[in-house]
Amino acid sequence: MSKKIVVIGAGPGGLTAAMLLAHKGYDVHVYEKQPYIGGRTSHIQLGDYRFDLGPTFLNMAYLAEEIFEVTGRNIHDYIELMHLDPMYELVFRDKKIKMTRDVEEMIRQINRVFPGNEQGFQRYLVKNQKKLQTLAPLLQSDMTGYRSLLKPEAFKALPELEIGKSLMDTLSTFFKDEKLQLAFTFQSKYLGMSPWESPGAFSILSYIEHAYGVYHIKGGLNQLTKAMAKVAEEEGATITTNCGVKKMVIEGKTVKGVELDNGEFVAADDVVVNGDFSTVMTKLVEPGILKKYAAEKLEQKPYSCSAVLLYLGVSKQFDLPHHTIWFAEDYRKNVEEITQSFELSEDPSIYIQNATVTDPTLAPDGKSTLYILAPVPNNFSNIDWEKHREEYRDMLISMVSEKLGIDDLTPYIEQEHMITPADFEHKHHVYKGAIFNLGHQLRQMMAFRPNNQFEELDHCYLVGGGTHPGSGLPIIIESARISTNLILKRDKQTPYDVKPLPSYEPFTENALSGKEDQIAAIKPLSIIAGIR
Structure with missing residues (x-):
């Protein structure tokens, strides 16, 4: 039996x-x-x-x-x-950049928007391919007791954990401009953490997207x-x-x-x-x-942040990419409000998905689904979401309207739903509303x-x-x-194997002409996967 x-x-x-x-x-x-x-x-x-x-x-x-x-x-x-490329657009107050898997196009954009940093992107890809290859066996093997840390792969991975360095510290070795560093750190939200606190090892997060892509499912x-x-x-x-x-x-x-x-x-x-x-x-x-x-x-124990989610069915199509991240003007202050002082920011960073630009099956013809996410403190903050729910909703609508360049998004809204950290805790059974867990x-x-x-x-x-x-x-x-x-x-049954991945070769001859040493360093590497 x-x-x-x-x-x-x-x-x-x-x-x-x-x-x-x-x-x-x-x-x-x-x-x-x-x-x-x-x-x-x-x-x-x-x-x-x-x-x-x-x-x-x-x-x-x-x-x-x-x-x-x-x-x-x-x-x-x-x-x-459905493969997405560009993967997403990042928007700062005075700059914007479309993150793409096309290495030559990324170098062109960095040269135009953040001049002097394009060589850092090439080094970032080379370094993080090696880092992921080293960390992956550790990430894909079981951890059963502290003796698991004595495995050979754990000792090999130790330098790549970059103990004592934050994600921002690590990225500053590749990019001089802080906004460009942030462009490669926002994935730390997957961990619900600040890039100034997230371990430097997680520089592989953005790399994985550049190497293997971002997909929508119809x-x-x-x-x-x-x-x-x-x-x-x-x-x-x-x-x-x-x-x-x-x-x-x-x-x-x-x-x-x-x-x-x-x-x-x-x-x-x-x-x-x-x-x-x-x-x-x-x-x-x-x-x-x-x-x-x-x-x-x-x-x-320390937990991740939470989020407010606003789902809008609107009777209009907007000129927006599939994914957009709008950064707060003072991003560090916004992150500290979420993770340290536990207060609602007046200038939050927000993510917006306009999925119908790729997948029109999600809405009636000529209409759109807008999915808006704002990271906020978890429920250790004791924020009263019954009190703040409507005012926070109105602020998000106002922000999105301004960023879309329209007077008011409200007349276009036909359907609407909102989830707060309190909803995550009490309706979706998420401890303290910490949506990314411990x-x-x-x-x-x-x-x-x-x-x-x-x-x-x-x-x-x-x-x-x-x-x-x-x-x-x-x-x-x-x-x-x-x-x-x-x-x-x-039970002495055959376990499932973990397959190595196809190699990733990001550089064409044009992209790294005259840099054969870097090409030689990156092409042989085959990656066994990692994180998100």
Whole structure:
């Protein structure tokens, strides 16, 4: 008889684990509290307008392709990937730059907008390709106890972690202009951190996008989790929505199964936790069982920021790229307000997605979906969102109207929805509304993050942003492969391989004419992937 595994949560991590475990013959049962699958990688339907609830683009697409491939499937039979280039436009008060995978065009833009920095971009690509190659084996292997840090790949990766250096420190070695440095740091929002605090190792975040691209999925990223659920069910997994888990049933330190919200006990050989880590450990585990991750200790840990999301269905098409990031005039002050003083900024940085410019299926003809995101403090700030909700909404509408060059966006709005940090905590079960989970300081990474094979409970495995390797959609998928492989190795089954990637060759002869040494340094490298 195959072993029975319960998966708590039908987000991308839980669905990936369900796919992989069911393919190996396990009896997999996924329980999802919400009436839909996907977690925050699901969608919102507002009339005839469709929006992604959370993540709005896919990078490291090769990883999703690989997960489908190991189950004997081609991801392209399930979803339509749409390559975005330019990837996004970055707008400062006095400058703008379109980030593209075309190296020669990037050099031309940097030379025009930030003259004197173009050689830094070439060095950035060379250095970060080597850095990613070194860090990847560490990021894709399991972290089970501190002894994991004694692995040879951990010692090899140590210099690339750039301990003691922030992301801004690292990028200052490539670019002289602070705004250009920021152009390669905004991805630290994936970690919910300030670039002045985020570890220098994360300079690979922007590099991964330049090397492997940014993708939209036709119909939205929610189509990926729907495809995962379909494959899991094809493999024999059972997915039950509208059926939350009330608590994990634990004897001593051994998880024996779960009790559902309806009172039913479901026995299991193993439980895979895909719920928000700190929410699960404070709500689904009875007090007194956990020591290292007891509720009072979890409350003392550093967490990521939160965000306000505004979804607008508008009766007009605007001249906007698919992705735009508008930087606050005083970006550092804005970041400090989010991560240190915990106050609402009067000049926030905002991200806006205009997905219908690429995918017209998301809105009626001649109309658009505008997805607006503003990073804000998490709920440790004690901001009263009932009090500030409307005024913050009006400020965002005013900002977007001004940046679009129109008097008022309001007359065009046909559908609208807003999510605040309070909504994330109470409606989407995100601890303190920290949407990127535990912070990604080095003291909370690798073996210092809750382990994939959870160290405090037997027969309990973690997937998602609260475990190794960290937050972000592709890396959550990777966490599920790591945890699945731990179960397979324990049961003496063949684990899933991690495939090396095709090499990335960014430089043409024209782009680096006369720089054969740099070309020689970069071309042989084959990268095994990393983060977002």
